[in-house]
Amino acid sequence: MTRKQKQLSFLPEAKREKFQPPWEQARSLEELEQIVSDCRSCRLRDSCRQVVFGEGNSKAEIMLVGEGPGRAEDEIGRPFVGAAGELLDKIFSAAGLQRAEVFICNVVKCRPPGNRLPTPDEVRACLPYLRAQLRIIKPKIVISLGALASQTLIDPSVRITRDRGRWISKDGLLIMPTFHPAALLRDPKKKKPVWDDIQAVMRRYEQMKG
Numbered sequence: 001m002t003r004k005q006k007q008l009s010f011l012p013e014a015k016r017e018k019f020q021p022p023w024e025q026a027r028s029l030e031e032l033e034q035i036v037s038d039c040r041s042c043r044l045r046d047s048c049r050q051v052v053f054g055e056g057n058s059k060a061e062i063m064l065v066g067e068g069p070g071r072a073e074d075e076i077g078r079p080f081v082g083a084a085g086e087l088l089d090k091i092f093s094a095a096g097l098q099r100a101e102v103f104i105c106n107v108v109k110c111r112p113p114g115n116r117l118p119t120p121d122e123v124r125a126c127l128p129y130l131r132a133q134l135r136i137i138k139p140k141i142v143i144s145l146g147a148l149a150s151q152t153l154i155d156p157s158v159r160i161t162r163d164r165g166r167w168i169s170k171d172g173l174l175i176m177p178t179f180h181p182a183a184l185l186r187d188p189k190k191k192k193p194v195w196d197d198i199q200a201v202m203r204r205y206e207q208m209k210g
């Protein structure tokens, strides 16, 4: 529950809804996507082509969260379709996971110009949408890809090189921080640790499925 929701929790539901922003009222991903596609909360929407909401199974037990759309994602409107996405697909298929089984999205839904890191205020502006995606999908496991996603979902003090591969429980989620696939393209030595992390996720996922 957000601080705002707690503050309003004494009100009857009908009254509470009047104070709730539309993304907190959205009951489906389709409804939420419509709201996010109209967003103008930060400057990123002025320079990108389109909002990249995310895609996949609306009841996914595993959700992957990256940083923000790159050039290919901005052109096509889907997450992880460029070189990093191709590598992610290879990792999925080696692990026996279908892309359609999971939900994939990013911390920020609009491409930062020149693929720069999203600024803290851009992350803050977009975070309610990621929270709403988590509330609607209710994944059991979240894989945070890279430092920005891990720091956003877990804690700003996360250091990805130190903390990857360790399960973190936060807000009812089980989070596995790992390296971003783009980092593996730059440094193939990171492939093995990521493979270990994905294997740990698969073991936990299989246990959950019983």
Ligand code: URA
Pocket (backbone or CB within 6 Å): 066, 067, 068, 069, 070, 073, 078, 079, 080, 081, 082, 084, 085, 106, 182
């Ligand atoms: N990098 C990301 O973090 N997300 C994408 O969707 C593509 C590349």
